[in-house]
Amino acid sequence: MEKRGGRLGKQRKDEYVNHLLNFQQKGGHEDLRFLDRLxxxxxxxxxxxxxxxxxxxxxxxxxxxxxxxxxxxSEAGHYKLFIELAEHYIDKEIVRKRWAEWLEAETLIMQQLSVRGDRIH
Ligand SMILES: [Fe+2]
Known part of the structure; x- marks a missing residue:
């Protein structure tokens, strides 16, 4: 990074991640909260x-x-790993259904976020 004249900026709050965290189930069965974290x-x-x-x-x-x-x-492998872990511990049909809900929620999240040049999220 230094060789290319770049510098690390200050760490900032990640709006996208915070929205995702807000979508996680707060109550309910432990397995489903675990699923949401995965x-x-x-x-x-x-x-x-x-x-x-x-x-x-x-x-x-x-x-x-x-x-x-x-x-x-590398990131593709990480994505695959989290889905595989979910399917290992939770019924695949439940994982699939909840993943569809996550994708819908993310669509709404993305519609609220503005495009900015200072981040890749
Ligand atoms: Fe990763």
Whole structure:
């Protein structure tokens, strides 16, 4: 990062993640709260994967293109892992149904967020 003239900025609140956390079930059965925590992570990993894919595809710099491509592959693996963990501990049909609800909720979240140049979320 330094070699390329970049510097780490201050850590900031992540609105997107906070919205996802708000969607998590607060009460109810422990298994379903556990499922929501796994699906939150799956969602974050899946979207990171997509962002790194777009980044890697749009770069002329060969080194950075491969760099972000490797991140994309890594994030895809993380997404898969969280879904597999969910399906290992919770009935697959319940996981699938709740994942669909997460995708709907995320659509609404995304409609509330503004596009900003200082973040990749
Ligand atoms: Fe990850």
């Amino acid at each position: 699906l939150t992570m799956a969602m974050i990993e899946a979207r990171s994967c997509e962002r790194f894919k777009r980044l890697s595809e749009g770069l002329q710099d060969e080194y950075l293109r491969k760099f972000y491509r490797r991140f994309m592959e």
